[in-house]
Amino acid sequence: MADFLDLPEAIERYVHDGQFVALEGFTHLIPFAAGHEIIRQGRTGLTVARMTPDLVYDQLIGAGCVSKLIFSWGGNPGVGSLHRMRDAIQEGWPGPIEIEEHSHAGMAERWRAGAAGLPFGVLRGYVGTSLPEHTETIVPITCPFTGEQLTAVPALNPDVGIIHAQQADRDGNVMMWGITGVQKECVLASTRAIVTVEEVVDTFEPHVNGVVLPAWVVDAVCVVPGGAHPSYADGYSERDNPYYAAWDEIGRDRDRFGEWVEEVCS
Amino acid sequence: MADFLDLPEAIERYVHDGQFVALEGFTHLIPFAAGHEIIRQGRTGLTVARMTPDLVYDQLIGAGCVSKLIFSWGGNPGVGSLHRMRDAIQEGWPGPIEIEEHSHAGMAERWRAGAAGLPFGVLRGYVGTSLPEHTETIVPITCPFTGEQLTAVPALNPDVGIIHAQQADRDGNVMMWGITGVQKECVLASTRAIVTVEEVVDTFEPHVNGVVLPAWVVDAVCVVPGGAHPSYADGYSERDNPYYAAWDEIGRDRDRFGEWVEEVCS
Amino acid sequence: MSELEYTTDEMMTIAAARALGDGTVCFVGIGLPSTAANIARRMHAPNAVLIYESGCIGAKPTRLPASIGDGVLSEFADAVIAVPEIFAYWLQAGRIDVGFLGAAQIDKFANINTTVIGPYDDPKVRLPGAGGAPEIAANCGSVIITLRQSTRAFVEQVDFVTSLGHGEGGDHRARLGLRGAGPTEVITDLGVLRPDATTRELTLTSIHPGVTVEQVRDATGWDLCVADRLEVTDPPTDDELRVMRELKAAS
């Protein structure tokens, strides 16, 4: 059952060194504030998963929180590369990270399987690509009815799943709308779930594509207005595109990045 | 791309003898009018699938349209048995029907697999029950990662899927809300899709749990106000519970049922 | 103690309602389980979360639903989702504390038959079939079953295992790899049966007021074990009867 907690308290209570953690979000509703709190609390040795590791994962990697990254597309959308991620993969700075690389279709299916309590998912994917040569978690599976060969991928089941949503009600039920990506699956697949929200409301209004997560599948609700910044929250904020553009320069340079970390932690 | 057709024209164009047809609906939004049109046009040899074959399937079976039934729960909800279905299974009247029996979880997974273009689906199901002894489409499958044994079921992919929805817009996009069961999956899993709707609107209003099916996955939209009667359409009608209660007597007796068929066909 | 008269069916329904703890997440079958769950929500379990297989999560019906897809279930639910999702993401994933089921036939290891009386291929009586029950019985934390007790319903061994209870008894469920604990209570119009801790055979642990052990034995199709410390169910309170009758009258 969801407790209303301060974000620092929620991270302290649920996110521990060496765990498997996912901060999901698909351009929209990315839980940046939660990621920054993890940096502030100096977590290390995390395995992190996300379809589109963007700036917040670049920041977590650069800050030395991460030892393994599971992903399918790691870039700064519309800008370019994630330099901290590249530096970690290519130069092992600030420490080496292991990567487990999939496609979006495969990751989405892994989230679905995780949410569904299945150990694996099945898709028409990866055929003819180089990915299976480098990723052990992509294996063939045969249809027991048609004999057709498909691809199996293992479920994702993090210790902690973290998302940002627009609203919670006073009982801790959570509502999000707009592009909601794999966030429902991330919450349901994770042992613990932390949700940061823009605000608490008395009742939810109907929204096209509204998704409600009941309080009893959420462990902590943290009221963090703007907690998705520089990402956006439909109905509350616009995406801060200049922040993404400016990150290219910060992320490119270890020293400038170091200053950024100090700022976040101060 | 959806054409606006009269219901008789849509059934004539798309539903043929010997095909695999599904009329889905979960208490709510059951496409009764379409079923009655199939009876009127005297289709025979149909394989029909549905999680909850209720009165409309009882009627199709009694009228001799059906040679095989794939299902998971066949009853008159809140009333009792489906006597036409029982008569067909137990006495072979008006002709023998073959049955392929699953659980709801299995059927739902078969619909999901069908919609997803996969030949099979996977679930934690049927273990320890007698169903696998009598249903060939329930087989074990082993997780390639954990070695755990689960159950595989084949996808459902009808020739024609038929559903009832609240609204279409002028482009033939379809919207339904409330309890929408497996209807999206039924439409997406079927080669052809017919949708009867309560009315045509200029634009869709937002609805909690609203589901939109774009016009290009629908073949025919038929405007049939009350097309779900005696089932209901949230926002348009109430369930006609006396009809369900009265059906028990009609369905129980071959002659009275015969009169009912004549009425429908006249 | 009640001032009001009550029937054995009413006793059964109220005993079933009491079995649902507050805050419990409950997958509710239609009919008697649904009535009992809704009484519980109005009495001692206001925070029970009712889930119906039609896709309604946190349903708060203002009257008893006439069917599993009644509009009164979706209208006041926390969320309404597609049926494949309710089975995969919610039931299968092990998120449900209690499954609340009815039955046509049950045997001494609480295996349920709602499929067929007689041989499958030459049925004496064809019943509706499985519905959601097999996976509710498999994947919920525990299962409560409620049905009227008679030798026709309570048989030594069911003709068809639609939903697995304790299988052949003992650790059979665990050996099959099932995650839930299986049936923990069978609540009838005569009393309450619970599986023996070791053999998992259903044992009479409570009788309703005015019912004799002999009556229960006579209504059971096997040689019924009776607990050493047999309890007597508390009779319905006036409050319980009032809530139940108001709910039924409104439906």
Place this chain on the structure above:
Amino acid sequence: MSELEYTTDEMMTIAAARALGDGTVCFVGIGLPSTAANIARRMHAPNAVLIYESGCIGAKPTRLPASIGDGVLSEFADAVIAVPEIFAYWLQAGRIDVGFLGAAQIDKFANINTTVIGPYDDPKVRLPGAGGAPEIAANCGSVIITLRQSTRAFVEQVDFVTSLGHGEGGDHRARLGLRGAGPTEVITDLGVLRPDATTRELTLTSIHPGVTVEQVRDATGWDLCVADRLEVTDPPTDDELRVMRELKAAS
């Protein structure tokens, strides 16, 4: 014939836009494909259905989306659905006519690399990775690819096959059981390449106005085949340029 000056990038974008037929259901990658698809929708293909992997079906953005999850995609979409559904129910099920992809590196059989330059375990340049591309390339009816032509981008053989084009050529796709036809056009800033009917090797079939075959050969990392009947791309019309520039200015 245009009165306006235009750049080679603009020619490429407009040529790519023209490749999208009206009424086509198109899975759109971000960047150049998205720009081209949105020009097409404003010009000759008003009924094209644009699908973005963030879950937007029938997106009608009023400006160019800055990212695949831009709010302008969801706001005016026919439907916005969860990401697992977009990949399973819509892409995988074979509902998409055309996949519209960019690329970092492409080889002569139109295999795409967006993962890594150099060895995977000791990369020279680490690229963003696969994203949705492998299954877009596998499961769409056909695939259109658009990228700038240079010897760095157009290589004999990609270092890493992120998304399969025609594999090793010939009927390789069919032998692998892939359902879609694979890449049918590669549109660059210099011209258009199409796979040979038999070998499936990319062949120059059209050059943009003012471009020489020699220029294209020099920008290609393999010995480029040229079609017997080489066409010259129609230059951008004023209308096309105006629509493109308005769209870019608004974004």
